[in-house]
Amino acid sequence: MSGASNLYPTKDLQARDAAHHIHPFTDTGALNREGSRIITEADGVWLTDSDGNRYLDGMAGLWCCQVGHGRREIADAVHRQMLELDYFNTFFKTSHPPAIALAEKLSELTPPQFNRVFFTSSGSEANDTVFRMVRTYWDLMGQPRKKTIIGRWNGYHGSTLAGTSLGGMTAMHEQGDLPLPGVHHIAQPYWFGEGGDMSPHDFGLKAARELERAIDQLGGDTVAAFIAEPIQGAGGVIIPPDSYWPEVARICKERDILLVVDEVICGFGRLGTWFGSEYFGVEPDLMPIAKGLSSGYLPIGGVMVSDRVADAFIEKGGEFFHGYTYSGHPACCAAALANLEIIQRENLVGRVADDIGPYLQKKWRALGDHPLVGEARMVGLIGALELVPAKGDRSRAFQPVGEVGTLCRDISFANGLVMRSVRDSMVISPPLVLTHEEADDLVARAERTLDDTYAALKRDGRIAA
Numbered sequence: 001m002s003g004a005s006n007l008y009p010t011k012d013l014q015a016r017d018a019a020h021h022i023h024p025f026t027d028t029g030a031l032n033r034e035g036s037r038i039i040t041e042a043d044g045v046w047l048t049d050s051d052g053n054r055y056l057d058g059m060a061g062l063w064c065c066q067v068g069h070g071r072r073e074i075a076d077a078v079h080r081q082m083l084e085l086d087y088f089n090t091f092f093k094t095s096h097p098p099a100i101a102l103a104e105k106l107s108e109l110t111p112p113q114f115n116r117v118f119f120t121s122s123g124s125e126a127n128d129t130v131f132r133m134v135r136t137y138w139d140l141m142g143q144p145r146k147k148t149i150i151g152r153w154n155g156y157h158g159s160t161l162a163g164t165s166l167g168g169m170t171a172m173h174e175q176g177d178l179p180l181p182g183v184h185h186i187a188q189p190y191w192f193g194e195g196g197d198m199s200p201h202d203f204g205l206k207a208a209r210e211l212e213r214a215i216d217q218l219g220g221d222t223v224a225a226f227i228a229e230p231i232q233g234a235g236g237v238i239i240p241p242d243s244y245w246p247e248v249a250r251i252c253k254e255r256d257i258l259l260v261v262d263e264v265i266c267g268f269g270r271l272g273t274w275f276g277s278e279y280f281g282v283e284p285d286l287m288p289i290a291k292g293l294s295s296g297y298l299p300i301g302g303v304m305v306s307d308r309v310a311d312a313f314i315e316k317g318g319e320f321f322h323g324y325t326y327s328g329h330p331a332c333c334a335a336a337l338a339n340l341e342i343i344q345r346e347n348l349v350g351r352v353a354d355d356i357g358p359y360l361q362k363k364w365r366a367l368g369d370h371p372l373v374g375e376a377r378m379v380g381l382i383g384a385l386e387l388v389p390a391k392g393d394r395s396r397a398f399q400p401v402g403e404v405g406t407l408c409r410d411i412s413f414a415n416g417l418v419m420r421s422v423r424d425s426m427v428i429s430p431p432l433v434l435t436h437e438e439a440d441d442l443v444a445r446a447e448r449t450l451d452d453t454y455a456a457l458k459r460d461g462r463i464a465a
C-alpha cells in the first residue's frame, strides 16, 4: 500500500471530516481533536486505512458483514438492477420484481409462521414499524387497552424515537426525554454482571419472571408485547442462561402478549442458525431484521410479520398509514438477494454451526485463562471478553466503568484487530466467512491486546503488579 498515503492524505481527510461531519454515537469535540481513523478499502475480513495499515475486521463492519467485504457478485447485482429499474416506490398499489423476489425468499428462509415482510431501510426503522404495528394489532383485535410494550434495561433496538424507547440504554433516554409513554423496562439476563450468588439457571428463570411480575404490576390487559434480542449485542454480547428464553415464551403465551424477537444482529447465521429465535427454540410473532440481510452492502431492513398479525391487518385493517420512501428499494433488494444467495451457496450458516463456530469458540474461551479476563463467552460467531480487576471475583469492576475497555479497544486497533468495547468488555462478531487461519490470527491479536492492556494497567498501578 505504498501509494495509499498519496491517494488518501490522512491529515487532509481528518481536517475535512472534523470541519463538516457529525458522526453517530461520537463525542464530536473529542474526535475532532484526535482525528478520525479513515478506512479506505476492504476485502474479505480485512480493512485498510488511509495510511496503509491493515486490520482484521472482528466486528464485520457493525455486526453486519456476514459474507465478508468486496464480493463482486453483490456489486454486479446492484449495478444491473440500477440500470434496469433504479427506483420506484412500493406505495399506491405498485411493486417490482426485486421486492417481490426478496419477500418470497425471506418467507422461505424464516420460521414457518412468517410469510410476509414489511420493508424498511434499517433496524431502527424496523423497530419503529414494530411499535406502531403492535399497537394497531391490538386495536384491530378489539383490545385497545393493550398498548404497553415491555423491553429490557441495556437492550438495544436502534436510535430513532421508538428504537431508543424500546431499548434500555439510560444514556440514550436522557437525550430527548425518552422513553415514549407506554414503554416499560425489566432487568436483563446478565448473569456475569448481575447474577450474584445464583446459579445461571436460577438467575435465568428469575430474569424471565420479571416479565410476569411487570405484567401483573401494569395490569395484564394493558400489555401489548415484549421485545428482546436473542443475545444482546450492543449491550455487551449478553448470552442468556438456557432457562431464560423458554420461560419468556411461556409467559408471553399464557398472558397473550406478542413476542417480538429483534434479529437485527442475531439473524442470518450469526448464531449458527438462520435466526436467533431458532437457536433458543422460541416462536416470535414479529421479527425485526436488517444488517446481515444485505451484509451491509446497501441499507435494508424489515419486519417479518407472522400470519397471526398479518391476518388481522389483512382481514380487518384497512390502510396501515405507515411506510418509507425506500421501503423495498430495488437496488437494496438486489443486494440482499445476492447476499442471501452467497450465504446459501457457501453454506455459511452450517459452517458457523459445525466448523468455524466451534473452532473459534474453543480458542476464544481459552482466552478466559488470561489474568485480565473474568469470562470469555461465545455462541456461533459472536462473543465477549469481560475484563476485570480481580479475576475470580465477579462483584468487582474497574472504576470508572469504560476506561479500561476504551484503552483495550485502542490497543486492539494498534495490533491490527477491530474489537469493540462495551463498558469494560471486548466484543467480536466477525464475518461468517472467517477461515481457520484468520481465526488463529484473530485470537493471536486478541491475546497480544490483552497482554499489552494488562501491562499498561500494571504500569499505571491500576492492577496489582
Ligand code: PMP
Pocket (backbone or CB within 6 Å): 121, 122, 123, 124, 125, 127, 156, 157, 158, 159, 163, 229, 233, 234, 262, 263, 264, 265, 290, 291, 301
Ligand atoms: N436492533 C438491534 C438488535 C441492533 O443491534 C441494532 C443496531 N446495532 C438496531 C436494532 C438498529 O439498527 P440500525 O442501526 O440499522 O438502525
